[in-house]
Ligand SMILES: NC(=O)C1=CN([C@@H]2O[C@H](COP(=O)(O)OP(=O)(O)OC[C@H]3O[C@@H](n4cnc5c(N)ncnc54)[C@H](OP(=O)(O)O)[C@@H]3O)[C@@H](O)[C@H]2O)C=CC1
Ligand SMILES: CC(=O)[C@@H](O)[C@H](O)COP(=O)(O)O
């Protein structure tokens with residue numbers, strides 16, 4: 001029986017993970033559920049899944065969680081705060097962790113799971129962008145198994161035999177013998193095909209209306225700016241040990257081919273499926289076995305009978321270029337990129353800045369805070385904090 005901690009249980013990935021868990025009561029059990037502030041939603045999930053522990057990040061909501069669990073007659077233990085979450089993730093309450101908190105806030109618990117040698121179903125891409133080298137090293141040192149959940153990286157994991165043999169061990173010299181390049185597919189988001197000048201007035205409602213995937217607001221805006229693909233380029237670099245020069249992005253509007261891997265012999269392998277994250281999560285829970293996810297097989301004719309591909313428009317969507325540049329600059333640059341983007345996306349969702357100000361704010365922050373070597377977690381966290389302060393202070397210049 002896998003005892004699973006679902007971090008970000010009240011979110012989109014959390015819902016998909018709990019759906020897959022509920023399909024396999026003989027092999028999976030939700031033992032820890034964690035959320036940020038939404039106590040009511042967390043209590044609702046506790047009533048259904050009856051975990052041993054529930055954690056709310058915001059300590060001021062502890063009493064509401066504790067009393068709600070008691071009133072529901074549940075034996076679930078209530079906890080609050082980051083330290084309690086990290087202790088539960090690292091302890092014997094779980095052997096498997098779904099890391100699905102949104103943003104850099106997910107780094108401490110993701111790192112705790114890696115350091116404790118857990119099976120880590122990693123959806124929280126921001127933790128890899130912020131501290132990828134450190135996180136991969138920690139996972140490797142502790143014998144943790146990282147199964148990427150981001151659909152593209154899960155696809156690559158499925159196509160790459162070496163990634164499956166020892167997930168995360170990409171620094172062995174022959175780990176990727178024969179791998180030529182990785183091709184990440186992008187849907188193009190809700191504004192695919194629009195020119196830059198047509199994006200000035202788009203609204204948060206339009207930006208979060210993803211054409212193919214149902215996701216939380218932050219990643220949906222990232223998809224609309226193509227920053228999501230930029231973060232995924234950096235994520236792929238860390239997960240698979242491939243330099244940015246051998247990672248390419250192709251827009252594929254049907255979102256049926258989830259990514260491709262090209263080998264030196266001219267072979268290209270791809271993973272296809274309907275755009276539903278339960279497939280990736282079932283791979284993560286079941287690997288190396290395959291288990292049912294609730295997702296139907298792919299009927300290509302019913303899906304329109306065609307697979308289209310086109311290059312990304314970097315003029316209209318400069319965030320992808322900025323991410324490639326940050327990866328090349330290395331050191332603290334990806335942390336600065338990620339932090340500035342989190343501030344910018346939040347400001348856009350609050351209507352404090354327009355859509356085009358997102359890349360502008362990120363670019364200005366990167367220019368103001370040149371990369372320095374990422375010698376420790378402390379250096380990275382300081383770069384993250386500095387970038388947030390800088391971007392926050394610059395918002396009024398862009399509004
Ligand atoms: N959705 C998807 O299909 C995909 C998502 N991902 C990645 O997975 C992660 C989650 O995305 P998604 O599910 O869409 O996001 P959602 O916005 O739907 O959910 C976010 C979750 O994180 C919790 N949370 C937010 N802040 C904190 C905090 N400070 N401490 C603890 N918990 C917190 C929220 O709790 P509360 O409800 O209480 O606020 C919620 O449970 C992101 O990193 C995203 O990039 C990757 C690929 C696909
Ligand atoms: C489901 C998933 O993995 C998302 O990251 C998805 O890729 C977003 O779609 P875009 O390709 O539009 O960024």
Ligand SMILES: [Mn+2]
Pocket residue numbers: 150151152232
């Ligand atoms: Mn993705």
